[in-house]
Amino acid sequence: MKTLGDESPRPPLFFQSLELFYGWGITIMNQTALAVEAVVKTYGNHHALNGVNFAVPAGVCMALLGHNGAGKTTLMKLLLGLTRPTSGQITVLGTNPALAGPEFRRQIGFLPENVIFHAELTGEETLKHYARLKGENPNRQNELLERVGLAHAARRRVKGYSKGMRQRLGLAQALLGQPRLLMLDEPTTGLDPMLRHEFYQVIQELRSAGVTILLSSHVLTELEARTDLAMILEHGRITAFGTLDELRREAALPVRLRIRASDPEQVMTALNGITARQTAPEELELTAAVEEKMTILRTLMASGIDVSDIEIQLPTLDHVYAHFGREKPAKEEK
């Protein structure tokens, strides 16, 4: 049993993300929520997924990224047991989802992209309906509606709901029965910034409660600080998988430094050999490899130059995504 502080050797890349748990002191044995091994899914001649391998520990929030048609929805359908892989093996919460019974489905919450509910029901009735289908207490709906900020519209018909309200009702529906695994396909579509913020607060609470969350979204900036893992799919293959730090390291993307100094010329001289660009009378911008960052800072400190501010911009998930998105064709050419 591996626990916090275990000095065992670094796990293979496949399970590197389990390291997150070392820090949190959570036992990792039997804690893998999702395990996908050599999964291929074909529709006729089209390979929707082509040899996908990954494992996600329980209690993690993972971002599933990729262009339209990359295979994200197919992967979600496979994990939900709504379709079976052509080959390979999938284990979700210790069960094969395609063969699992009602007990398995009760532990899963799913919010489909562009969720739609029966227009004639009110929000309250919708949740009661799905609670009954899930075999859950149908009287928990007020608590859930409150949680997603829809208590005021509980008795309004769904047909009068805005897109954002429908999304929130969808989230409430997915939360019925306190799921152990939550799959959210484009959950923030149609939500304004305030609602997005509230939505991620709910996600944060669930994460803290140990719920495993799989989140697919095109809005990368909002995922960056809120997910533990990211997986990038391209043409049915995984091009990147790991924590954001791991992906940054793997991509070896440069950091951007913006230096404010009274004499930019002096800074350029001190940083001899590093190309810098003057962007304002007292401002320089330069890019460098991550490992050079500290050397630059030390050089500047040692030079005694009057530096008023240094802004360090690490590669964002947007940059990482763009990098791995571009990398794929190159790999194929090889």
Added chain:
Amino acid sequence: MKAIFTIALRELRGMFHSPLAWSLLAVLFAICAYMFNAGVLTYQIQMVEYQSYGMRGGLPLTERTIAPMLGNAAVLLLLLMPLLSMRLIAEEKRQGTWPALACSPLSPMTIILGKYTGLLLFLAIAIGLLAIPPLTLYSFANPDTGQFLAGLLGLFLTAAAFGAVGLAASSATENPNVAAVISFGVLLMLWILSWMGNASGGVVDKMLAYFSLLNHYQNFLSGIISSADLSYFLLLSAAGLLFARQRLMAERIQG
């Protein structure tokens, strides 16, 4: 079981929230009531003619008034049921309400039975309405109650079989209109199957006669409830439901 009724009641509610169900009931009731009145008036004229020839006894009231109305009601339902049953699965898929149901912890058969039960509840209401005009006969005549009830049971079973075929068609496509066309085509074919008469001869003729919906329904209209007819309708309904279940299971395999 609870889940079946939850789906059935939502289905029924959904039907009555759409103008389609109301208009179907209105059209069905108006046309059947008109045909029934026409039948009663014709019966009265025929009785006068019959008695004017000095013939004894009377004409069979139920066979000349209620049975033709119920017979025509089945033809009307053959036209209208595909419009109602096409919604059951295909419309849900088209509207986008299907994923939430498909991801629930229910088996495909529970979903199918829930939807079918909802349809049967609607049919029970429709047939209850259609029973009203014949019931008025009791105020001034004595129709054959046994034949009347057998006819109503036959109509319910026929419509239930229509619904099961419609549900099967609805599971086979994501386009409700295509589902309606398929279901109408299959039902009409089953209805007219015995029109070939004795032309084909032998075993084929017997088989066509057995598979014809019309032949089995006519026995009910004549007041005959036989196990052969009951099992025909039950088997046809079960076949429709099993087909729909297989379609949903296949979707889970193929995606």
